Amino acid sequence: MAGAYLVKKLRELDTAMMAAVPRVVESADDDAIHDMRVAIRRLRTMLKMSREIFGRWHSDVVRRAFADVMRATGDLRDEEVLEETLTDAVEDPQFKTWVKARETREKKLRTAVVKQIQQGSLDKARLMLKALLVFPVDPDRDAELGKFARRTVERSRRKVEKQRDVEIEDVLGLHELRIAYKELRYSIELLAEALPLDARAMLEPATIFQKRLGELHDVDVAIETVTQARTLKAELKNSVLAALQKTREKRVGKYLKELDPLGAATHEAVPAMPETPPETPDDWEELSKG
Incomplete structure (x- = not known):
């Protein structure tokens, strides 16, 4: 149980x-x-x-x-x-x-x-x-453990789906999506023993998406920190921000390239996790209640 x-x-x-x-x-x-x-x-x-x-x-x-x-x-x-x-x-x-x-x-x-x-x-x-x-x-x-595990992972997957259309320049939205992917990843890892193969198959893409979004988050934090720095002269600050923006563009490109196998590299929004339909009508009804 x-x-x-x-x-x-x-x-x-x-x-x-x-x-x-x-x-x-x-x-x-x-x-x-x-x-x-x-x-x-x-x-x-x-x-x-x-x-x-x-x-x-x-x-x-x-x-x-x-x-x-x-x-x-x-x-x-x-x-x-x-x-x-x-x-x-x-x-x-x-x-x-x-x-x-x-x-x-x-x-x-x-x-x-x-x-x-x-x-x-x-x-x-x-x-x-x-x-x-x-x-x-x-x-x-x-x-029952199996139903609980599937329902929990499906709930996490839906959260990713709900947030996936965030624009690539929406720093807060990307951060929230990163957390959603992390929650999906952890739910799969922690419940793996009770999950069917199709649910476990989402672990690898969830891990990749979380990593790439994490790289974007790190450079966004750096940009925000330098922007608010009071002790940096304007010319130097602008130079650093320009360099960080180039780093961000590279990471965005790397991120979108990673997502290309899912057919999303041509879009300027974060793509979806692959759909994982319930195995039976009963499962669908149960997941809908989750």
């Missing part, structure tokens, strides 16, 4: 998250923050999927408990990627100095993540998660 499967998966994700915590606190390696962030995001995604089984209110309370650490790791991740994006934008000594000065902000953000952990933010969230999982699932809420 879906309830038992979700409990097992959530405990596995909790273990994976905690395995990364000592590495984060000790700054043991460059991937520690990334690994912890991914584990938390997967855990929160699975809690979102679990609303119909555990109840929306309880699931969302636990999700919110992980939000502060998630937000802190997100700010740090954005800063790390920002520095990578800006480093080679232009070969100008003044700009290099400006980028170098941002290292102070990165250190502060890293310290903030560690401080949140040391102050018990994760411990409190994990305690709430354990409380949620220790109670037996209400039989009236539980569902």
Whole structure:
């Protein structure tokens, strides 16, 4: 049943998250923050999927408990990627100095993540998660695992479909679409054992789309940061923005080229995931209710 499967998966994700915590606190390696962030995001995604089984209110309370650490790791991740994006934008000594000065902000953000952990933010969230999982699932809420998995993935796919016509210059829209693809990817990965082949086949394109949209997001964040920078002279700022815009155009081209096999490279909107029709009329009715 879906309830038992979700409990097992959530405990596995909790273990994976905690395995990364000592590495984060000790700054043991460059991937520690990334690994912890991914584990938390997967855990929160699975809690979102679990609303119909555990109840929306309880699931969302636990999700919110992980939000502060998630937000802190997100700010740090954005800063790390920002520095990578800006480093080679232009070969100008003044700009290099400006980028170098941002290292102070990165250190502060890293310290903030560690401080949140040391102050018990994760411990409190994990305690709430354990409380949620220790109670037996209400039989009236539980569902057959296969149907639950298909319904969940279909719901994520529909969200992508709903947002897919965003214009390539709509920065916020592309960001929201990236999150939708990420949710679709995670739902397939986390429920793969219970999914039919046609649903699992969406994993590869969802992963590719998320990656390409992520590359666009990174350069859009860089453009926004430089645009708002008060300490950069106008001429230098314009030079950097021009270079970043060229980078964006290249990434847009790469993105559209990746999508060409789906017949979408000729359009200026983000294409759809391939349709995955339900296997039976009963499945269609059930998915429609999801």
